[in-house]
Amino acid sequence: MKYSYYPGCSAEATAVAYDVSTRAVCDRLGVELVELPDWNCCGSTSYFSVRELRSFGISARNLAIAQELGDMDLVTTCNSCYTVLAKTNRYMADNAELKADIVEALNRAGRHYDGNVNVRHLVDVLVNDVGYDAVKAKVTKPLAGLKVAPYYGCQLSRPIGTFDDPEFPMTLDRLVETVGATPVDYPCKSKCCGGMMMLTKEEAALRLCFELLKTASDREADVIITACPLCEMNVEAYQPMVNKQYGTHFRIPVMYFTQLLGLALGISAKDLALDKQVVPVDKVLSAVPA
Amino acid sequence: MAQLVTKEDVSRLHKVFLEDMYSIPGGEKLKLCQQCGACSGSCPTSYLMDYTPREIIASLRAGMLDKVVHSNTMWMCSSCYLCTVRCPAGIKLTDMMYELKRLAIKYGLTDGSKNPTMTKIFVDNVDTYGRNWEVGLIGKFSLRHPSVPFKFMSMGLKLIAKGRLPLRPKSIKGRDELAAVTSFLDSKEAVQ
Numbered sequence: 439m440k441y442s443y444y445p446g447c448s449a450e451a452t453a454v455a456y457d458v459s460t461r462a463v464c465d466r467l468g469v470e471l472v473e474l475p476d477w478n479c480c481g482s483t484s485y486f487s488v489r490e491l492r493s494f495g496i497s498a499r500n501l502a503i504a505q506e507l508g509d510m511d512l513v514t515t516c517n518s519c520y521t522v523l524a525k526t527n528r529y530m531a532d533n534a535e536l537k538a539d540i541v542e543a544l545n546r547a548g549r550h551y552d553g554n555v556n557v558r559h560l561v562d563v564l565v566n567d568v569g570y571d572a573v574k575a576k577v578t579k580p581l582a583g584l585k586v587a588p589y590y591g592c593q594l595s596r597p598i599g600t601f602d603d604p605e606f607p608m609t610l611d612r613l614v615e616t617v618g619a620t621p622v623d624y625p626c627k628s629k630c631c632g633g634m635m636m637l638t639k640e641e642a643a644l645r646l647c648f649e650l651l652k653t654a655s656d657r658e659a660d661v662i663i664t665a666c667p668l669c670e671m672n673v674e675a676y677q678p679m680v681n682k683q684y685g686t687h688f689r690i691p692v693m694y695f696t697q698l699l700g701l702a703l704g705i706s707a708k709d710l711a712l713d714k715q716v717v718p719v720d721k722v723l724s725a726v727p728a
Numbered sequence: 729m730a731q732l733v734t735k736e737d738v739s740r741l742h743k744v745f746l747e748d749m750y751s752i753p754g755g756e757k758l759k760l761c762q763q764c765g766a767c768s769g770s771c772p773t774s775y776l777m778d779y780t781p782r783e784i785i786a787s788l789r790a791g792m793l794d795k796v797v798h799s800n801t802m803w804m805c806s807s808c809y810l811c812t813v814r815c816p817a818g819i820k821l822t823d824m825m826y827e828l829k830r831l832a833i834k835y836g837l838t839d840g841s842k843n844p845t846m847t848k849i850f851v852d853n854v855d856t857y858g859r860n861w862e863v864g865l866i867g868k869f870s871l872r873h874p875s876v877p878f879k880f881m882s883m884g885l886k887l888i889a890k891g892r893l894p895l896r897p898k899s900i901k902g903r904d905e906l907a908a909v910t911s912f913l914d915s916k917e918a919v920q
Binding site (some may be wrong): 447448450451452453454455476477478479481482483484485486487488489490491492494495496498499529532533536539540542543544546547548549592593596597599604605629630632633634635637638639640642643646675676678679713714715716 | 752772773776808810825827830843858879883891892894898902906908913917
């Protein structure tokens with residue numbers, strides 16, 4: 439199995455551990471990732487929401503680079519990158535005029551894109567292409583007894599929703615079961631963390647994070663796993679600010695789903711960059727059999 | 729910059745806005761809104777909005793543009809798409825909020841709140857380097873909103889210590905390509 443890989447800007451900064459653990463897990467599962475050479479920012483929500491046409495153009499440059507690499511699906515780990523890249527494809531397919539403009543804009547940059555690169559989220563690739571059974575067969579350290587809150591975030595299955603339910607997704611729940619851990623019933627699983635509002639309206643974003651943390655705590659989750667860099671950042675790194683606003687004492691470990699999966703596959707905490715987490719993950723590590 | 733002062737301003741711009749809203753992909757579905765309120769009831773941030781998404785649609789269709797553009801509604805949208813997947817009429821409400829942001833910026837109708845500043849810095853960042861550089865984003869944003877560094881300082885230092893906030897930007901090689909793409913698309917936008 440071979441895919442082109444779009445890491446996204448977070449992979450070089452706040453979510454460097456997501457990138458490291460993604461590569462380690464994919465290697466272990468026989469998934470080959472070919473990083474797009476000289477990829478650029480997809481535009482994300484912030485660019486997209488204010489400069490739409492430009493945003494489609496810069497997003498499509500990445501798709502053009504993927505097309506040049508050959509006939510492979512493009513995999514990304516960030517919910518926002520996934521939505522923006524997939525949306526660019528969909529809008530190009532639905533709107534001939536828009537497609538003509540983007541194709542021409544790329545031509546001016548010496549690139550060409552037909553509109554046919556299939557954009558996939560890593561969760562989709564792992565559960566549907568590799569499959570739960572093949573993952574289970576490679577689990578050497580089942581995480582028995584560990585209670586996990588699977589937090590999908592918004593843009594994994596919304597608005598496109600190709601591989602999981604837009605409101606009540608289940609793929610990560612099943613993946614948690616596959617590695618021998620127990621998914622807690624987590625009604626916030628696809629609720630919003632506030633996204634970029636953490637910078638512009640932080641009390642509102644902190645309120646959303648409070649609800650996510652409170653529910654995970656009420657359901658006695660040992661750890662929250664995420665499939666999105668911004669969700670991880672908001673729910674993990676802002677816990678002290680949530681505690682300050684609400685007088686709470688949350689200190690709940692948060693990690694990327696790839697880090698949890700990696701532990702069960704026998705990959706070391708170091709190779710999964712678990713030392714990058716701000717909230718200590720000792721409780722999770724102690725659930726890993728020696 | 730356009731100021732919505734007179735009734736003539738409102739009525740002139742209203743036509744532009746509504747036509748623009750109908751012209752975005754799937755935008756004509758706005759006509760099918762039955763005011764059920766599924767959008768407002770689903771929205772995690774509607775409690776912060778001057779007018780809920782349902783009210784925004786009603787106001788737009790009723791010609792009350794001044795209410796729409798002077799509201800904080802589109803700037804309080806967190807882009808979670810829950811309204812979009814739930815709308816029984818298939819209205820792409822999140823895209824509608826994006827279009828309202830774009831129009832508000834275009835006509836100079838933003839109210840100095842933080843969100844327009846942040847998005848502008850984000851866009852400049854990506855245009856300059858080809859990638860988002862978080863420290864640069866927060867730094868420039870802090871210059872405009874001096875309370876920001878105090879609030880985020882302790883967390884920022886922790887992330888820097890963990891190697892999660894690079895202090896230098898990473899530029900792509902194809903910055904000329906990006907400029908060629910964006911300048912061509914700018915010329916297209918200007919024609920529209």
